[in-house]
Amino acid sequence: MRPQVDSNTRNRIRELEDLLHQKEAELALLTEISEIVASEDGRDTAFVVIAERARTLLGAKTVTIPLLSTDQTSYTYRAAAGQNAEELTGAELPIEVGLCGWVLRNQKPWWRGTLDDLEENERNYWEKQAGNIILVPLVGKRRFLGGIAAIDKMDGSSFTEQDLGLLAMFSRQVGFAVENAMYLEELQTATEHMETYRIQLEQSNRQLLRTNEELEHLALHDPLTGLPNRSLVVDRMQQAILNARRNQEPMALLMLDLDHFKEVNDTLGHLVGDKLLTRVGERFQSSLREPDTLGRLGGDEFAIVLPQASQEDARIVAEKLQDALRRPVDIEQNSFSVAASIGIAVYPEHGPDPSSLLRSADIAMYVAKRARNEFAIYKPEFDTYNPDHLSLLRDLREAIRRGSITAAFQPKLDLRSGIIVGVEALARWHHPERGDIPPYEFIPILEQTGLIKPFTLQILEKAVDYCAQCRQRNMEFSVAVNLSMHNLRDDKLPEQISEIINRYDFDHRQLVLEITESAIMHDPEHSLGILGQLDEMGLKLSVDDFGTGYSSLTYLKRLPVSQLKIDRSFVKDLITDEDDAMIVRSTIELAHNLGLDTVAEGVEDEQTLEHLRALNCDMAQGFLISRPLSPDNFFRFLASSPWAARSKRPEPESG
The missing domain is CATH 3.30.450.40 (GAF domain)
Known part of the structure; x- marks a missing residue:
């Protein structure tokens, strides 16, 4: 219930x-x-x-x-x-x-x-x-x-x-x-916005990469033929020279221009001429090996870099290039029989660097054209056949007489203090008709004549005068000037330098004289005598482009130098090339063991600068810090650059 x-x-x-x-x-x-x-x-x-x-x-x-x-x-x-x-x-x-x-x-x-x-x-x-x-x-x-x-x-x-x-x-x-x-x-x-942004970012990155690749290609390639331009050819030459130096083997450079090409342009127009250059470039390219570099230097002038190639190898390649031109070239119902003149230069017999090899190959090419030969191999006696050489020599002589050769100044950064402590004086020549002539074109001409001696003294005087002006503006630093082997042969050099320093009341210790290894080793005993006198005067001596010559450590120990400059060819790829990194590290350690300072040339990015600082390198110079500057621009640089902020002498205390 x-x-x-x-x-x-x-x-x-x-x-x-x-x-x-x-x-x-x-x-x-x-x-x-x-x-x-x-x-x-x-x-x-x-x-x-x-x-x-x-x-x-x-x-x-x-x-x-x-x-x-x-x-x-x-x-x-x-x-x-x-x-x-x-x-x-x-x-x-x-x-x-x-x-x-x-x-x-x-x-x-x-x-x-x-x-x-x-x-x-x-x-x-x-x-x-x-x-x-x-x-x-x-x-x-x-x-x-x-x-x-x-x-x-x-x-x-x-x-x-x-x-x-x-x-x-x-x-x-x-x-x-x-x-x-x-x-x-x-x-x-x-999430959708992020995904959209990610897609846009990826697209932007791809576009930026393509743009950078296109810009890099445009900067290094001839827009007409697509071949490497002069800048890339010189870079490939430098790489081939470095490999040849390391492996103790030769490399060769061929320079070539087409005979009577101007007549094609004048008669049929530039459009036909451009097509002819493109077709000829294609034929040349098909005759070369994969490691070889074919480039167009301008006009109808081509260059071919042949790594690991002897003089005989270069001659065989020149014959192949001529064979490639034996067949007529057909363009717009026109058939052209093309001929060319080829000049050959081989490292190291005909030049130790790109500029000297280009010059030697250019002279040989002119000789081949004048003699109506298919090719010519450079010989020192060919130099008198180069009309451009004679013209530049005449104009250089007049420029030195007038004192119109100027100096630019590239700062040196102390890697410990982070301030500018010195500059290198670099020669600059503005030709009244040709415009700016790069040093690698006129310095070799000077070195073949007695003009290199007054030229060097003129640059040295301009550098000392400028640094004296800087001192009056309460800015004090050392200045470096390059000497050639011809200067080291001149027994009057110490006296001439002393006269310039005294005239400007310049501190001897603030002048650095840079000498290449090859200049010192050309006549090492005589060089030791001259350098000893300069050292007794209180001047600082620096070995320039260290590692690129054939110096003897026995002589290096005896030289009264205080500084080694590490060549830009080793600094350039310091981050990516283990061999270059080892050379730079070893050079710094060697210099420090000998009580010498080191200066790294060609520093172009922060990563390289920091790596050099980690290796205890003392100083650096290069485009990252500053390009070479005119005197006026260098004054402005000193006034505005954070690296130069502490380069001034302290003001004297009052009272």
Whole structure:
């Protein structure tokens, strides 16, 4: 027999059952919303479900969900259910407008029900048509989100405080779900933006890489034929010379120009001439090995770098190039029989560096053209046949007589203190008709004549004069001037240098004389005598381009030098070439063991500079620090460069 239950108990049970059903309904709602939010494309659906469930809960004609913008200056009806839902959804309004704006500004519910407290101009379009509204804030765990609004009861009655409480409770239940939906949406948007940015970045990087490759190609290749230009040919020559020096083997350079090419241009026009150059370049290329470099130097002049090639190898290649021209070249219904003159120079017999090899091959090519031979191999006696050489020599003599050879100054950086401590004076010649003539073109001409002696003294005097001016401006540093082997043969050199120094009241210790290994070793005993006198005068002596010559350590120990300059050919690839890194490291250690300082030439990037500093190199010079500067530009450099900020002498104390 079941026990009797009184009415109070039954009522209490019904209340608990109703509460249980309500909680089950709330749990089901939250579960449904959470599943929709987590679905792939259900976030908009989730907002609609929330609005629909709230409308059912309150028996409202319309429910909207206005969400606050990130900058809190506006709100958007993210979802709506019921009457005018499509029109409302997506509408955006300033936060100063409407009931939603009031609730979002004040972050508290609108509980009065009617809109009588709002002025006509404060209501938005839909509120002017509505008679009864309740609106509660929608708050997540981490931020204020917006609100939920119910507009007009379906039965025509007014919303009560009980309705307001139901809507507030509903808002609390779905707030976190709404917040998660918004976060997921923001996350997806951010992810899409990141992906778009990543794609754009990859595209930009690819485009930048292509542009850099194109710029590098344009900088190093002839735009007409696509062949390496003079800069790249010289670089390939330098690489071939370094390998030849290391492996004690020869390398060769061929220079070639086409006979009567000017007549083709003048008769048939430059377009035909350009096509002829391109076709000839293609034929030459097909006659060469893969390691060989064919380049166009300009006009109808080509150069071929032959690594690991002897004089006989170069002669065979020259014959192959001539064979390639024996077949006529057909261009636009014209058939051309092309001939060429070839000059050959071989390292090391005809020159130790690119400039001297280019010069020797150029002279040999002129000899071949004049003698109507297919090719000629350079001989020293050919030099008198070069009319360009004779013309430059005449103009150089006049420039030295007039004192129009100028000096540029390239700073030397002390790697320990990080300041400029010296400069190297470099000769510059501006020809009145040809413009700037690079030193590698006119220095060899000077070295073949007695002009190198007055020329060197003239540059030395300009350097001392300039540094004396700097000293008057309270800027003090050493200056280095290059000497040739011809200077070292001159017994009057110490006296001449002393006279210049004394005339400008210049500190002997601030003058550095740089001598190449080859200049010293040409006549080492005589060089030792001259260098000894210069050392006794208090001058500093430096071995230039160390590592590129054939010096003897026995003589190096006896030389009164205080500095070794590491050649740029080893510094250039210091980071990427293990052999160069070993040579630089060994040179620094050798110099320090002998009590000498080291200067690294050709420093062009921060990574190389830091590596040299780690190797305990003493000084560095190169384009990273500064290119060679005119006297006026160097003054400006000293005034503005952080490296030069402490190069000034301290002001004398007053009193």
